[in-house]
Amino acid sequence: MWLGLSLFLLMLWVVMLCAGLLWPIVWHSKQGTKSSSWVSAWWRYWRHVCQPLLGWRHRQRLARLLVHVGQSSVPVEQIFAYQCGAFLASFFLCLMAWWGWGGKWLSGVPWSLGLASAMYWYPVSVLQRKIRRQQQQMQREFPFMLDLLTLSLEAGMGIQSALQLCVAQLPSHQLRSHLQLTLDDLRTGLNRDQAFMRFAQRVALDEAHAFVAALQQSFELGGSLGPLLRQQAHQRRQERFLRAEKKALEAPVKMLLPLVVCIFPCTFLVIGYPLFFQLWQNL
Template sequence: MYIAIAFCIALGLIIFLGVIVRSLSVLGKHVPGEDREFLDPLSTPLRILWPLVRFLDFYFGRLYPPAIVRRVELQLQLTGRSYLLSARQFISLSLVAASVAFVMALLVVHWLNSDNTLLPLLAAATGFFLPRLWLRDIRTRMVRQVEKQLPVYLDFLTLSMEAGLNLNGALAQAVGKGPVGPLKREFEHVLRDMKSGLPRADALRRMDERLQVREVTNFVSSVVQSERMGGSIATTLRFQSEQRRTERFQRAEKQAMEAPVKLIFPLVVFIFPVTFIVLGFPIVMKFMQEGLL
């Protein structure tokens, strides 16, 4: 009797799961294809999750709150990932990551024969916020690269303009000889905007809006103001280059001064106890052999 009931329940679960899988496969066939010829290539983890991301984006993307979509669009713009995925696809990616983490945590809890219900919820929350932490890490690294490379590009611009080139030619020389990074991509974007007919001041302001880095804002404001007032752009660039290099040295000095403070915790927690154990162990053993302990 019980065997028959268990067999019926198992058969019903198999049929139910089969219907779900069949329904998802049918719905997945209605998702239109995606042309990524002019988009950034997907990484391996994104490539694995991408069918689910596109599925959620196609059927539920229009239901996402517009305020959250606009905020995500700004974050993607500031990190230079707007050519990798859209804002709705990023939100779908967060939901897919949360679902995958939740299922994996459920399997771990079942494998450990545990009744912990908090672990799957924590795993789902971690999976949901993991793409946002990824964007924050990209933004931090991008700002550091821009701050490091800006003095180099300013030197190229200054030397090129002092050699007789105009600002457009100096930008082309800086892009051709400058280091690879986000700043090079942005200057290439500025050149493309100017070739398409956009005024130089507007192209530089658009670069400032895309990056939103304080040093770049100062550079753009100085160049635009110098061009408007009829001043020497080469002199302005020379001053900007010296100022940016001084700020970079100041940041390096600040990090060097912060290093001893950051070393206190590992010294106290990890190094000092081991040192005391190594020094005190022979003394304790000697006292024990002499019967003093």
């Protein structure tokens, strides 16, 4: 009886596995799309399944992160499919590992849910870390960009020509790509205020908002941009120096834990072992 039941369950599992592998390809053929392999078919089908679960608040948050990271062409549904896949895979793997170690299913569910929740937010945390690294790089390059703009405007160039020079000379790829998008907005006929406001929203830095505010004030009042941008470049350079000084002051505090845990015990062992060995011989 048990042998027949086991064979039936095994056959049922094989049938479900084959159906699961073939159904996305059949679904794509019904949709009229071509897939290069069953993996790409599975991935597209998985995105289609996860798409109704994506709320509008989470959609806006992911879209804003993709804009800040410079990957606005990436579909939001793709990142959400990564999140759902990471959640399910980590949940079932943790549950199977818990059961393999001899634990009960129900007792392993909370741990599996905790790990799955952490893995669900892992793609978002990767995007946030990438944004922070890019913002730090753009903060270092921002004074150089302001200097280039100041020299170009004082030499008689227009704002678009000055931005084009910055795009050609800036070493930072991310800041250069944001300026290129601003140039594309201006060339398509978008208003200058709206184009620079989009630049500030994409960069998401206080320096960018101050730069855009100075540009808008100059456009409205008709003043000269050169001295104002030169002053901003000097201020941004001072802020960069203060950030570097702050990190230098934080270094001894961060080195305290490795000193106490790793270096001090080895030092005490090297100094104290000969004394302990000599006392042991005398006793």
